[in-house]
Amino acid sequence: MVRHDLRNNLQVVSGHAEALADHVDEAGRESVEKILHNVETAVGLTRSARDLAEVMLHDSDAEGAFWLRPVLDAQIEEARATSRNASITLAGPVPDVRITGDDLLPSVFRNLLKNAVQHNDKQVAEVVVSATERDEMARIQIADNGPGVSDDRKAEIFGKGEMGLESDGTGIGLYLVKTLVDSYGGTIRIEDRADRNRSGSQSQADENDAEGAVFVVDLPLAA
Structure with missing residues (x-):
């Protein structure tokens, strides 16, 4: 449930960042790219956390x-x-x-x-x-x-x-x-x-x- 909520919130952040991309100058676009990069990293973290939890309960x-x-x-x-x-x-x-x-x-x-x-x-x-x-x-x-x-x-x-x-x-x-x-x-x-x-x-x-x-x-x- 926590992972699901985090991913939903990250999708909202990503959507708003992409919407802003066409309304900012060059310096602003660099910031948008950094936001999107960190969102992708955070989404990857939620998946890695899920996989690690499953590995800890892994039936060999x-x-x-x-x-x-x-x-x-x-x-x-x-x-x-x-x-x-x-x-x-x-x-x-x-x-x-x-x-x-x-x-x-x-x-x-x-x-x-x-x-x-x-x-x-x-x-x-x-x-x-x-x-x-x-x-x-x-x-x-x-x-x-x-x-x-x-x-x-x-x-x-x-x-x-x-x-x-x-x-x-x-x-x-x-x-x-x-x-x-x-x-x-x-x-x-x-x-x-x-x-x-x-x-x-x-x-x-x-x-x-x-x-x-x-x-x-x-x-x-x-x-």
């Missing part, structure tokens, strides 16, 4: 099988609709496989996409998603053109409450992702796009001289 035996492509498509489309100044693309075909998960599976991809946009320092955040099948696992890679993640933070960034130095997030999104991926019997790690290119292991989610981070998620195929 209540797992099922989900087709990978529809889940990925839905989260990419949602991210495109809610992310300003972001280019989010799907590179190459998605294997026709089912993966192990539960009703919170979409939250894994939603939070990774949100993280790739929210912590990006470029004028246009470029996010590329790709998926492959190997060794009874589905590998999903989400690459961005942001500042990357330093080696000393690659593991600790998945800890509860961990945030980047310039983050305006809550620090629970990646913790939520790691908790869910672990519960599904999968793994998640962070790689540097530049290192992958130099080693010759780049995938469709990489480009020559690319910078940024690649979040690599391996999830077991459903029986």
Whole structure:
């Protein structure tokens, strides 16, 4: 009920801010954009709070099988609709496989996409998603053109409450992702796009001289 009321109030704020956009000068439009950005962040917080509450009550035996492509498509489309100044693309075909998960599976991809946009320092955040099948696992890679993640933070960034130095997030999104991926019997790690290119292991989610981070998620195929 609290989440519902908060989202309703945020929608009212967002609607009034958008209505004001055509009636203010350049400086005013910048303020409107900041209002809308913070509204989007707050809406994301209500969703993360809901998902975290569900994870705390998560039944690890209540797992099922989900087709990978529809889940990925839905989260990419949602991210495109809610992310300003972001280019989010799907590179190459998605294997026709089912993966192990539960009703919170979409939250894994939603939070990774949100993280790739929210912590990006470029004028246009470029996010590329790709998926492959190997060794009874589905590998999903989400690459961005942001500042990357330093080696000393690659593991600790998945800890509860961990945030980047310039983050305006809550620090629970990646913790939520790691908790869910672990519960599904999968793994998640962070790689540097530049290192992958130099080693010759780049995938469709990489480009020559690319910078940024690649979040690599391996999830077991459903029986």
